Amino acid sequence: MLSILIPVYNYDISQLLQKIHAEAVSLNIPFEIIVIDDKSETSFLEKNKAQAKLLNYRFIENEVNLGRTQTRKKLAEVARYQSLLFLDADTLPVSDDFITNYIKVINKAPLILGGIAYKTHPKDPNTTLRLKYGIERESKPSQIRSLNPYGNILSANLLIDKHVFLENNFSKEANLYGLDIYFAYNLYKKQVAILHIDNPVYHIGLENNEVFFKKSLDAVKSRKDILACKEGIENINSLLKHYKKLKKYRLKGLVSLGFKITEPLLKRKILNSNPNLFCLDLYRLGYICSLKD
Numbered sequence: 001m002l003s004i005l006i007p008v009y010n011y012d013i014s015q016l017l018q019k020i021h022a023e024a025v026s027l028n029i030p031f032e033i034i035v036i037d038d039k040s041e042t043s044f045l046e047k048n049k050a051q052a053k054l055l056n057y058r059f060i061e062n063e064v065n066l067g068r069t070q071t072r073k074k075l076a077e078v079a080r081y082q083s084l085l086f087l088d089a090d091t092l093p094v095s096d097d098f099i100t101n102y103i104k105v106i107n108k109a110p111l112i113l114g115g116i117a118y119k120t121h122p123k124d125p126n127t128t129l130r131l132k133y134g135i136e137r138e139s140k141p142s143q144i145r146s147l148n149p150y151g152n153i154l155s156a157n158l159l160i161d162k163h164v165f166l167e168n169n170f171s172k173e174a175n176l177y178g179l180d181i182y183f184a185y186n187l188y189k190k191q192v193a194i195l196h197i198d199n200p201v202y203h204i205g206l207e208n209n210e211v212f213f214k215k216s217l218d219a220v221k222s223r224k225d226i227l228a229c230k231e232g233i234e235n236i237n238s239l240l241k242h243y244k245k246l247k248k249y250r251l252k253g254l255v256s257l258g259f260k261i262t263e264p265l266l267k268r269k270i271l272n273s274n275p276n277l278f279c280l281d282l283y284r285l286g287y288i289c290s291l292k293d
Contacts, residue, residue: 001030002099002106003079003162007071008089009038011205014051016092021055023099032080033057039065069170069179072155076165084165088156090205091116101199102159110161110192114199115142116154127206129213129275134203136277142196149196150188151236155180157201164192177218181237182226188236209271220284224291239281243288252289259286 004020006013013035024031035052037045039062052059060078062071068088076084083106085099094117095101105112118134138154145152168186170179187194207215223240227233234241246252259266263286269279 001081002032002083002085002103003081004031004033004085004087004099005072005075005079006033006035006087006089007038007068007075008035008040008044008048009065009068010040010044011089012044013048013089016087016089017051017055017057019093020087020099021057023096027099027103029103030081034060034075034078036060036062036071036075038062038067038071073166073169076162076169079162082162083159084162085159086155086157086165087201088203090203091156091201092204094200094202098199098201101197105195105197106159109195110164111187112159112195112197113145113153114157114159114197114201115140115145116156117200117202119202119204124206125273126208127212128273129209129270129280130206132275133212133277133280134206138203139200142198145196148236149194150184151238152196153180153184153187153194155183156203157199168192177215177222179222179226181223181233184236185227185230185233188232209275213271216280216284217287220288221291224288228288239284239288242285246285246289255286255289259283259290262286 002024004024006016017033021033024033033055035048035057037048037059040048045061049059066074072086075086085102102112102114116134116138118131118139120131120135123131140152168183168190170182220239223237224243227237228240228243234244246255263283266279266283266286269276270283
């Protein structure tokens, strides 16, 4: 009935596995848990392998680091069941009825998204940017996410039909950031039915400010290289919407020049104890305009 799939890289998934395994067993449904380790450090690898043996779930090791997108594809391909529940390793279900809530609506749409939540305490000054971005940009109730169903797809917590995932996931062998948007765009073009529900997971493993900032820029480059030319992409991604408009009116060069002048100031506004997300938006827009075609 249900394949629970978790890609992991350098993270201890014991707490997540114990919680979802206990609930799945209590429901008395056919299920499997498959974890693929993406070439983690030995300490994480051995701890997660021991947990796999204890709970008797399938544990696969990648020979090389493939990245999350290709690891998720591999998970889908080896899954036994048609209903795939993807969870990121650094998440933890908010509700004790997490799997139950998905089972209740499992046949209502080929893609069901439960949402993301964040714990605000204790606060770590080294992760203020990721926390603020998550709370203000990602943590939304289903009613709000449903207003733009394809623009609010976060793959950290989703239930999807196997064939829908494999048909729309990024298929090329590339370790890139920001490919949730590519996945969302494919679903948008095919108008795959989406159901947003309130069944969130906490995003626990927050990157430090510098790491998240760099990943944000890597994601911007991926979007430009892969998606900027796609028809209709502006309907699901605001950054590419503004970029395409600037390019259309031949303002990309002017924005790029302004970005070079203001870049140090914007960066200071972003990487501090109270990050300014509007400045992050401006930085990403300036950065994408500065990239060569």
